[in-house]
Amino acid sequence: MSLIYNEEQRMLLDTAQEFFAERSPVSALRALRDRGDELGFEPAVWQEMTELGWSAIPFPENLGGLAFGYTGMGAVFESAGRHLSASPLLSSIVLCGSVLELGGSEPQQEQWLGELITGSKRLALAVDEGARHAPDQVSLSAVPTDTGFQLDGQKVMVVDGLQADGWIVAACTGQTADAISLFIVPAGTVGVEVQPQRLIDARNTARVSFTHVQVAPEQLIGELDRGAAILERALDRGRACLAAELQGACESLFQTTLEYLRTRVQFDVPIGSFQALQHRAAWMHVELELARSSLMAALAALDADDAQAAQRVSLAKWKVGQMADRVSGEAIQMHGGIGVTDELDVGLYFKRIRVLQALLGDADYHLARGYQDNRSSH
């Protein structure tokens, strides 16, 4: 299991760093936020990303992909995290693309995957219904009708759910909680309503409600009642990418903080010479290194289709999340008064980090999922 980027992946990392630094720096996010942009990302930037082939990275070649794997995808997310760059790469490619790749019928793949990859369409995944991530607690129902199914219920925290061309929706279709089925609901379907949920990170997040929504049988992805397994695999890919974005954001924030410690003078000395701050900064470095290893192991496990991939992903989301708590909190505190003003980017990082932590399962969620008494693995 390789825990470091190979040469190709490193080249991708470098390209992505440069691209986001130039085309989608933090100032771009600030501008989107200040004008209250509902879409939450720049379509032109997304278009360029697809042209660079990043939207094709995770898919097999027969589906029009590059089969470059999730370690490569991680490199892109890490770079995006560094610059707080917004795009539908997670929602439309990693999450919805995965569901279609893993469970979609040939016609479904033909209808959607190509357009997702070129960016001419995009889908959003609608899973959660409660305050915290709980993909096994679905109460949105899909009841069989003469012509297909009727969907009733609502979804929250739908990432990039506003202005999407459709949603992949997890619905309960049986008596038991694990009887979950996945449906594609195209935009414009009668009975679908989309509301923006304006979060602290100023991205595109939606509540989507479904009232007597009629869907045709062809819109079912995979087998009836068997959607949970597909969903979990897609979610794990998304979680690993979120962990990569978090890691990138935290590393960038840490660098900014170190720079501040080196240059900010108080009581006639750089504050970075105060030993108490030095030790705390050292602990931040320690956590970043431990988180980095956990992240790389998760990406590698996904690429190897490892039996322990789910645990590895949860370890990563947990550990990176824990690290992010420390790094984001300390970054603000060490920047002092100026760190809590909106003028500095520190706050933007802090707020995005906190949303990334919550998305698809916070540290508490992944702790229980990540630990299994499996000594052979270490």
Place this chain on the structure above:
Amino acid sequence: MSLIYNEEQRMLLDTAQEFFAERSPVSALRALRDRGDELGFEPAVWQEMTELGWSAIPFPENLGGLAFGYTGMGAVFESAGRHLSASPLLSSIVLCGSVLELGGSEPQQEQWLGELITGSKRLALAVDEGARHAPDQVSLSAVPTDTGFQLDGQKVMVVDGLQADGWIVAACTGQTADAISLFIVPAGTVGVEVQPQRLIDARNTARVSFTHVQVAPEQLIGELDRGAAILERALDRGRACLAAELQGACESLFQTTLEYLRTRVQFDVPIGSFQALQHRAAWMHVELELARSSLMAALAALDADDAQAAQRVSLAKWKVGQMADRVSGEAIQMHGGIGVTDELDVGLYFKRIRVLQALLGDADYHLARGYQDNRSSH
């Protein structure tokens, strides 16, 4: 509710500090330990303590006591903690004395209390059976016979259980877990076996086993099946005294550590000038102050017979225990290499502190018990 010692209590505190410093300093404990003394305390010192009246402090005057209350008792325990002084004040007076005061019949009180107070006899309380404190999980049974009861089972962590003149034993006498009865079993009773449990603090701790032990009906304390309420009140008094001993031990250890920080020179400066250590020392001080307030509130609540006394005691045992984790760990680390040698007293404090934390419920135990949604109380 007074959270500070009054003048009389302060005088008692001063007297106790002087007494223990002179008659029972840390070197005395070291000597007891080095000669493997099974009794674990100096009978002569205990005799003098009773002559100073300290064994009479908590009892009402009609029972031969001074009715000086548990805040006063706390002052004595705090002083004992400062010097790691060993005596059966907890086991024989606070715990067994309380059981007899609260639940004993007049003949029982007459038979035992006077001699406990003068120190000519001593009793030990036998409650726990498992690895951790759990007074509501008693499986030692007392089954009615023609002539009284038969006891079968065993008790562990019996403080001062070796060479005691008797034990007060919690037994299960009914179908339900809360049907607990208390019996006095005098030393020499057939079927009782006492084994030393040599703990890291080198005190008198025993496992006491009971095999077909016959006890007369007069040895039952209070009503059958109704011992739990008496026991809980006695235990709470013991817990508060343990918290006081812990607080005293930690304050002393903190003073020693501060002194070391001020005088120990490394890299040509006193190590106490290193800011990282200064901040950690400051946090120790913070915790000591918060713990002190919790302790005083518990002692005051016991004296006021407050309805919230149990919660207050658990708050104290929890908070003082948390503080003790930090203070004892930091004390060793800050003393560096020399701190982990047996030559220094730091290790003796550390080990006693860890036993005090575990006795009658550790922080985890008291967390759940201490919190009640009772906004009116603060």
Place this chain on the structure above:
Amino acid sequence: MMSSIEAFRADTCAWLEANCPASQRGPARDGELVWGGSRVEFLNEDQRLWFERMRERGWFCPDWPTAYGGGGLSPEEDAVLQQEMKRLKCRPPQINLGIWMLGPVLLEYGTEEQKQRLLPPMARGEVRWCQGFSEPNAGSDLASLRTAAVDAGDHFVVNGSKIWTSYGDKSDWMYCLVRTDPQAAKKQEGISLVVLDMHAEGVEARPIDLISGKSAFCEVFFDNVKVPKDNLIGPLNGGWTLAKRLLQHERSAMSKFGDFCLPNHFDLMEIVNRYLPPDRQTPSDIALRARAQSLALDEQAYNLTVQRMGQQARAGQDVSGIAAIMKLVHTEQEKQKFELLVDVMGHRALGWEGDEFGEQELAISKAWLLSYTQTISGGSSEVQLNVIAKRVLQLPDAPKGGAQ
């Protein structure tokens, strides 16, 4: 026969009962207290009545001499008034930093002319004051301030800027630290205290946006602002001593303020129980609940420590060791509490605006983000820890030229 002080108590009590409207009793929420000043506003008639009645009696500043618009009460009488107001839960009729902080310093150090000019309008609640101490590049190192006041004959010309000035945009006057001797050997020695008119030419106050959104804090810019020399308080270059005095008053004022202000207090356990359904006891729910309990107990320990500090002070014991921990403990506990709430509430605590979130949910998000400012402003946690280590624990300074 009653002693005169007992008579005063009876009179005061009767007067308060008669004059303090029922709506002006009990703790007030954020925004429910009146701020005095030229642009004073009242939420309702009761507020105005209470404000005017107390003003007429001189009880905005009851222990000041009547010559300066005060109530002329003796310290004993003032204490009785405070006790009775507290007992009857009367709200302070106005909040005014001038009265609570600058006033006492003026009484101690001001010239007779300054007292006559500045105190009576203050005592009538006609002037709203703000404080100009912190500067953008100074941070915790207050003495390194750079706002310069240059001698120009009968006035100073002030240039520079101040930050973290609460309600700078709504205030009439500022008391302000300025550098009057940039050559002083020690940087503390070149500082003076002046008062200046916020409506003067060249003064601009801009509200600061925080990570939590809009705030009461302003950055205040001075562009060649003329300050008459008789607005210098105390000796030239002697401002540092006065500033320390002012900060002492700030601390007691803040505690007074705290007594009457209902903070945005969120009931931790109530919220935990609301967002973690008791019928769903997952391990993560239970772990969160345990964390909540431990924070609740820590808060009790803190509250008991506040009580103990009061008792020790009344018993004449030294409380410096406890006092030094208060700000640190409270603000760090609040931060932990909100972090827990965010973990418990999930995305419901991550809302920024809009009606997809409840009012309380948005308030918690803001309060959570604001809690990060509390461990920085008013003496950062690091400064508090330094103070504890050096003043309370007497740990040594790093010697000059020392390593590390």
Place this chain on the structure above:
Amino acid sequence: MMSSIEAFRADTCAWLEANCPASQRGPARDGELVWGGSRVEFLNEDQRLWFERMRERGWFCPDWPTAYGGGGLSPEEDAVLQQEMKRLKCRPPQINLGIWMLGPVLLEYGTEEQKQRLLPPMARGEVRWCQGFSEPNAGSDLASLRTAAVDAGDHFVVNGSKIWTSYGDKSDWMYCLVRTDPQAAKKQEGISLVVLDMHAEGVEARPIDLISGKSAFCEVFFDNVKVPKDNLIGPLNGGWTLAKRLLQHERSAMSKFGDFCLPNHFDLMEIVNRYLPPDRQTPSDIALRARAQSLALDEQAYNLTVQRMGQQARAGQDVSGIAAIMKLVHTEQEKQKFELLVDVMGHRALGWEGDEFGEQELAISKAWLLSYTQTISGGSSEVQLNVIAKRVLQLPDAPKGGAQ
């Protein structure tokens, strides 16, 4: 045709298969490895055989020149031998600090006479070596050592003491830092490296009792010990450079040692499950379990980081940033793990001795107490944090005369 290195691999493998007894393969428990030296002891015949066979082949120090008793292998051959031993899980035939640490330094800095005199007995496993660096008053500040070696013509007279010398009481010789110039401008400049006979007159080694009880550490006292001048290694007053070199070898030796030693590894979750009956799910049990899980995950993150460091090193990438955290993380995690075990096991982890406690229970108590020494010895956690802050993060030193 096989390349010569492949032929060597085949030969080596065949020889190891034939000569390494089955009992001498696989990880060893504490006390199951042989320590070379004049008082060498064997637990069984297999150990002796394996020891003697490897000795005869010169493979105690396979890459040393045969002239000094080594195996004369090229670096490539040595690497193959290590790989094959690792693959076949052969235990090291002996542990000897002399070979692992002093040997390489002697080869680099020793005189020909010293090499001839000291290396061959070392290579035959006849001499057990210990290290004399730390001193009672030096702590983390190694360079402030005071043990003095005074010039007395053909020998030095050594007075002073060393602390934390592992197995000082069982060793034959010590390599030792002494102060040979107390007047040197910098304290690092007055230090020399000497080797000395532990059986010489005036040397006394006393085992140190720790808070966990008996230990392998000794304090070693020197009372007018005569050390011949040809036991000075490297230049007079040039010991500091050699010491740093030695410490580098120490680090790689420790990792080698670690590969073969079964640490007293306690299976956290197994113990948790044993002491917290799964049928009794109290909130406190669940909270402890969550703490255990989080420590188990943290341990996984650490193990993955060890792996990643290896991969980065093999890929020729800089690993200094990771290497600097290893000791810190591992020892701090161990401390947390044992603290958790104590909380889980209650009084069962508080036993000191006697048959009231199980063997594993007493071992856990000792290991717990010992874990407090691990964050201090071999570079305390504070030293590690300083190193990370300064060398890895490049944070500035406090300037001379700086405040705070």
